[in-house]
Amino acid sequence: MSKSVSKKKIREQILERSIRLFAKAGYDGVSMRDVAVAVALTPAALYYHFADKEQLYVDAVAYAFREVTGVLKSAIEDAATPLAQLESVVGVATKMLAKNKSLVRLMQWVKLDSDRQRLQKLGTTAFDELFLTIHKLVGKLGPGYNASLFTVSITSMVVFPFEVMDTCRFLPGYESKNDDPAVLSRHVVRLLHQGLSGADDGSQ
Amino acid sequence: MSKSVSKKKIREQILERSIRLFAKAGYDGVSMRDVAVAVALTPAALYYHFADKEQLYVDAVAYAFREVTGVLKSAIEDAATPLAQLESVVGVATKMLAKNKSLVRLMQWVKLDSDRQRLQKLGTTAFDELFLTIHKLVGKLGPGYNASLFTVSITSMVVFPFEVMDTCRFLPGYESKNDDPAVLSRHVVRLLHQGLSGADDGSQ
DNA sequence: GTCTATACCATGATAGAC
DNA sequence: GTCTATCATGGTATAGAC
Numbered sequence: 001m002s003k004s005v006s007k008k009k010i011r012e013q014i015l016e017r018s019i020r021l022f023a024k025a026g027y028d029g030v031s032m033r034d035v036a037v038a039v040a041l042t043p044a045a046l047y048y049h050f051a052d053k054e055q056l057y058v059d060a061v062a063y064a065f066r067e068v069t070g071v072l073k074s075a076i077e078d079a080a081t082p083l084a085q086l087e088s089v090v091g092v093a094t095k096m097l098a099k100n101k102s103l104v105r106l107m108q109w110v111k112l113d114s115d116r117q118r119l120q121k122l123g124t125t126a127f128d129e130l131f132l133t134i135h136k137l138v139g140k141l142g143p144g145y146n147a148s149l150f151t152v153s154i155t156s157m158v159v160f161p162f163e164v165m166d167t168c169r170f171l172p173g174y175e176s177k178n179d180d181p182a183v184l185s186r187h188v189v190r191l192l193h194q195g196l197s198g199a200d201d202g203s204q
Numbered sequence: 205m206s207k208s209v210s211k212k213k214i215r216e217q218i219l220e221r222s223i224r225l226f227a228k229a230g231y232d233g234v235s236m237r238d239v240a241v242a243v244a245l246t247p248a249a250l251y252y253h254f255a256d257k258e259q260l261y262v263d264a265v266a267y268a269f270r271e272v273t274g275v276l277k278s279a280i281e282d283a284a285t286p287l288a289q290l291e292s293v294v295g296v297a298t299k300m301l302a303k304n305k306s307l308v309r310l311m312q313w314v315k316l317d318s319d320r321q322r323l324q325k326l327g328t329t330a331f332d333e334l335f336l337t338i339h340k341l342v343g344k345l346g347p348g349y350n351a352s353l354f355t356v357s358i359t360s361m362v363v364f365p366f367e368v369m370d371t372c373r374f375l376p377g378y379e380s381k382n383d384d385p386a387v388l389s390r391h392v393v394r395l396l397h398q399g400l401s402g403a404d405d406g407s408q
Numbered sequence: 409g410t411c412t413a414t415a416c417c418a419t420g421a422t423a424g425a426c
Numbered sequence: 427g428t429c430t431a432t433c434a435t436g437g438t439a440t441a442g443a444c
Contacts, residue, residue, distance in 0.1 A: 007427090024318060029232055031419060044422080045428050053420070083400075108316050111367045112309065114228060123374035131375045142400050149365070149382055149391045152372070156364030161356050163315045168356070170327035171335045178353055187353045195399025196287075196346050211409090235437060249410050251439070 018060040023102035026109040062126040069130045082140040094181035104162040222264040227306035230313040266330040273334045286344040298385035308366040361392045
């Protein structure tokens with residue numbers, strides 16, 4: 001509290017506003033000028049807080065996903081059986097992603113990143129613990145399945161719908177109720193639990 | 205054949221090389237200079253063949269996905285039962301995506317496109333028929349499920365693994381055999397068919 | 409059809425004043 | 427800590443010669 005707000009507080013403010021910008025337009029789509037405007041500073045001032053644009057970006061993504069990992073981990077801890085843990089994780093995750101679209105888009109930009117160095121930094125600072133958490137869950141959930149593939153499958157079923165939401169709005173036969181996280185959550189759990197054998201009970 | 209090659213051939217050549225560039229770096233990441241270099245022309249010459257950069261981009265994406273739709277439709281026609289059609293589609297799709305990574309990345313860029321006009325053009329010129337094809341299949345496959353959500357689920361299980369492949373390479377516990385489209389294909393079909401109830405037979 | 413040349417604007421990053 | 431000022435680079439698109 002030396003001047004007005006601490007250096008750390010300013011850093012976090014920059015990170016939080018950067019997240020929204022990077023989520024919208026990706027690394028290349030956001031200029032230091034854009035960030036500067038969003039935090040009411042000049043571009044030069046940003047270089048006092050962060051070494052360069054890449055450092056700012058990686059820190060912002062890690063900052064955004066630290067909370068996600070924590071929430072999912074406690075969702076698992078709060079449930080008793082593996083199936084209940086699945087329901088809990090899927091329910092909590094869909095709710096988070098529906099509420100915070102930035103998370104979805106940040107992940108999308110990361111997946112598309114073609115800078116190998118940056119991608120490695122992102123993987124190890126933002127996503128490794130999250131991946132391991134799901135990996136451990138599916139190991140108990142479906143011991144007969146390849147755990148890595150299963151992890152990706154579950155992740156995909158939860159995340160992908162949010163990724164295509166905006167695009168599907170322009171396709172024929174789109175129903176807006178599918179945007180409801182609770183509807184998606186039930187669909188995913190049921191599909192995973194029953195597969196096609198449960199296709200003709202009426203709980204749609 | 206008036207001069208050396210027909211105007212149409214040149215257009216297709218530009219489209220094919222553009223696809224690779226746009227797949228790598230997206231709309232904003234590719235300059236008209238880049239395209240010009242790739243086709244051994246000058247930027248100004250491109251503006252003779254395409255009205256502007258956006259026209260070139262939309263045409264390139266539509267050009268890339270015209271073939272995909274055709275291949276998947278015949279994969280469905282060649283199989284008798286809905287389940288066989290599922291196996292056929294998933295098998296063919298995984299093989300295509302594994303062989304042609306540009307398709308995966310192009311879709312990723314489209315999903316992230318935040319220009320609504322351009323997104324609508326892309327949806328209606330490149331993806332609507334593909335979406336309807338899968339939608340029709342899942343209607344027969346699992347009549348008890350919400351067909352739109354089911355379409356997205358299947359698509360996600362097939363496409364998402366290719367999207368995260370590069371990122372997962374930096375995560376702990378990664379196994380490179382998961383990159384095999386045949387392995388992925390079997391995993392997806394089995395998970396859809398049996399769900400968690402089939403988790404402990406040994407056909408991993 | 410393709411070229412050269414150019415108008416005009418945005419970018420990341422830095423130097424040095426305060 | 428934050429500013430102003432600046433630089434080199436690279437973006438889309440067009441005009442007009444050939």
